[in-house]
Amino acid sequence: MLSAITRAFRTPDLRKKLLFTLGIIALFRLGSVLPTPGVNSENVAKALEQAQAGDSGNIYGMVQLFSGGALLKLSVFALGIMPYITASIILQLLTVVIPRLEALKKEGQAGTAKITQYTRYLTIGLAVLQSTAFVALARSGQLFPNNNLPILLNDDIFTLVTMVITMTAGTSVIMWLGELVTDRGVGNGMSILIFTQVVAVFPSELMNIFRQSAFKFVVVMIVGIVMIAVVVFIEQAQRRIPVQYAKRMVGRRMYGGTSTYIPLKVNQAGIIPVIFASSLLYLPQLLVTIFGNSANPGPVIEWLAQNLVTGDHPVYMVTFFALILFFTYFYVSITFNPVEVADNMKKYGGFIPGIRPGRPTAEYLNYVLTRLTAAGAPYLGVISLIPILALAVAGASQNFPFGGTSILIMVGVGLDTVKQIESQLQQRNYEGFLR
């Protein structure tokens, strides 16, 4: 992988693309640490330190993860890519509901371009909403509940509006940066930006651990590296089901083996089940936060507070694991419909040798997929549980850097990008008989 990157730097146009991407990433990080005008950055830094030391449950966990810590810093890029992601999801849901949007989508590129345009408008709308909400939280001091330092320099309406406009503009710039990377850099822009944010918190958190104890740091590093290796290995594992297309007569071959196959991955579901499961497990935390302060919270809330809020409780772990298993099967079943795949193959004259097209093929695919997922689902569960287990055993800091989600995102985006670089690299420089 490293050799691929060094070779890439030696190829002029790839080097240009890589440098462009790195430049965008640098810009993106700069905007993530650049405070919005009107923010008292000294006080924010203090409050952040306290919040980290205070080991308080972080209600913004997932959002904070995707914003690379920019959110609580109230930086120019505080909102990160979340508004854009949310907007895309909303529009995709709407295409199912609104016939006109569905019709647009069918019109191919021209229609998709229009939908993209709507997504951008919606992103800006969402950014205005979210930035207003955060500025309001910051103003009333609720952003950091356990301290009273004023976060804003002053709270007249002009400053507040400036902040909202800055953050909204920041979100638009992020959107643009992402599109620029997709167009002129390497990899998928949005994924690269998410990757950047996920990785961005590593140094400071590793530093924290190192300060606590050097031994712990070494253990964390070893565990982390082993996990990355395992994830890389399993993410690439696939079962190849050979397929034959029978529209052409196949003459003699000089190439052995078949290159037409359906690659079924061991982890066919990707990262989505983990995100679903963790999102669902925020619910009890939220309930406890809302109702837990009342004088008589009731037995349900009390039970929730005991068992499902802190990650080191066995009930929490078992529930988390079970949810991941469930969501893995669920997500695989909705994204891979064996009947549809079998129909498509039949339509274009493809078949699995020895198996009839249509229903028998669908049944066969389903059989293979179910057995593969039986291995894939526990793998996802274990990878996601390791950081929590590590917390329980070692009493590490709340923010164990190699969280399951982080590693899955990191490896996923990293693999995709390196593959793309490699495939562009391989297209040059041939050697052989005649050179």
Next chain:
Amino acid sequence: MAWVPQMIRRFLEKPGSVDLARFQATVAEAARLEPEVRARPELPPPAADAVGTAEFCAVAREAAVRTLGQRPYDVQLVGALALLDGNVAEMATGEGKTLSGALAAAGFALRGRRVHVISVNDYLARRDAEWMAPLYGAFGLTVGWIGQDSTPEERRAAYARDVTYAAVSELGFDVLRDRLRTDPADLLVPAPEVALVDEADSVLVDEARVPLILAGAADAGRTAPETAALVRRLSRGYHFEVDDEGRNVFLTAKGTDTVEKALGIDLYDHPGTVAEVNLALHAHALLTRDVDYIVRDGKVHLINPSRGRVALLQRWPDGLQAAVEAKERLAPSETGEILDSITIQGLLTRYPEICGMTGTAVAVGEQLREFYDLKVAVIPPNRPCVRVDEPDRIFAAAEDKVAAIVEEIAARHATGRPILVGTLDVAESESLDLRLRARGLEPVVLNAKNDAEEAAIIARAGAYGAITVSTQMAGRGTDIRLGDDTAGGEGSEEAIRRLGGLYVIGTGRHDSSRLDDQLRGRAGRQGDPGGSVFFVSGEDELLTAYAPDAALPAADPDGVVRHPEAAWTAGHAQRVAEGVNLEIHRNTWRYTRLLERQRAELLERRDRILHGDAGARALEDACPERYAELRASAGEEAVERAARQIVLFHLDRCWTEYLAHMADVREGIHLRALGRLNPLDEFNREAVPAYRHVLDEIGRRSKETFETVDVTLDLAGQGLARPTATWTYLVQDNPFGSEWDRALSRVASLLKGRRRGR
């Protein structure tokens, strides 16, 4: 402040926003020079560095007046300047694109560049070349043209001229043939310098969907009449089904049972038999005589769907041709094997300078920029167009539509107004002809079957009382003049103008709005009066294939749909079709880009072998003993010649096999998307090691042959006759949609299913 939006459009580089002001200034200056230039007794051609100046325009105009008797309008000169600047010029029909193009071509040639004027068909290439020859002569330039029937000598002579007119396919096939030459003296096409593309949208966008493919006869063909007979017994809906787009056909379980019983085997354990049955089924169910092909002289001829012409020398690939021959009970022709292919894009981007002209460029402006880095310059018409384009008339049933068309023709014809009816395919033009004759009318039919009479038929299409029924072939490049000045009276041009000019009736919307506009554009040339209307029905293929879910609103009792939603539905279907075609174009390009780069690299090696002794040196390195031995016995020269032939043969052979392999990979590559992999990346990942293998294999086989062959005997025993064939890939990149699409549609169908269940 009308220029503000124009400036914004220009800043955003929207299509059609090229600034014409500088060209217009030059042309205005040329008008000032005109009297002086006219007074010159001799007209020496302008110097190379004067091209594009006012002086050049004035001289060019005067040359056209003296040689062709035509004075180019200002807008034609503006068009020529826009072309010289490397743009695609959009000029309305009848504005004299041919002359503009010729002036620009002459300009490039005066600069010392060799110009290829690329048109859509042989007819236009020849007509324009012969028509403009005197003009080129006045500039001291030579011009030539190439047609389907030109001999290699004629081709070589034409390519040697300063300006060469050729259809894009002829040029492409010449390039492809050149890539397989084994003797440098046989090469035809000179190095590419300037390409001036006529009907640019058709050539650069529509034709570019399908790569040009050069196929060679592999061996005598073999049809399977028994399979064709077996398939003929199967019935649609029970034994087999056709998909919604009408592009694919497949056996049902019942059909499989029947076939297995008839053949007595487990079908899916025998891939070869499956292929044979599928092909027979494809020929039987999807290809219709007189729509997709015609049978003439005991042979199957394909019809080019975008032009409605017979495509000579085109074949279906991989046994489909044989299956169609079996269906029609004809003798089998030779089977083909793909030797090489090139996309229109690959062909044209070889030229350092490209420009083009067409009547409809803005609609594809984005694509021209994406694929060719070309900008569109919109040239205003000399006289504003006064054609009346009526809104579509939409019917629920196809039968009502045809009846209304016949009525409309009869009513318009009663006044003597000339009518041009554009049909979508050959069969439709013939059935309409019958209907009209039954009404006592006398239409003239112009379709793929009588394209030889094209010029004569078109010449009469604007005359008093003419009814011309034509397939799309009349849609481009044909200029229909009103009236007949020799006739006088009610047949004179003036009388026809008073009747309202040519009336164009489209019997259905095409799958691109540009084709509609081209058909409309036959009327109302040069500010002539004219009218056009399209008839659409809910049963048209466009609507059923591309908008099957979008039902037309209910029709009124007379069968006409007047609800405004109906027009939207028709437009939507057309936009979906345009989107699908764009996707095909883009995929063709994306999936051939790497192959073309590899091909270019291989050709570079090939050139070194062809023109030098690279083959001999490589073989000398590989097997020095054998080389020394042969040199001693046969002499250096003979060994070098033999080495060249051996290496070239294996190089071409391995490339052919490589193409077949990659075609195979391409067909199933979309399945990779199911493993969350990017099909295009995966395709390229497969292509790279396979190409390395090609390079190794060339060496291995060359060595092997070199070790055993007798170099004193004739090596090129393989006479490769090269018929041509084309096909397109109909498998989409990712027919399953993105992961999210799949999840959403699954959830949506679950919800809908539940709602329905209640």
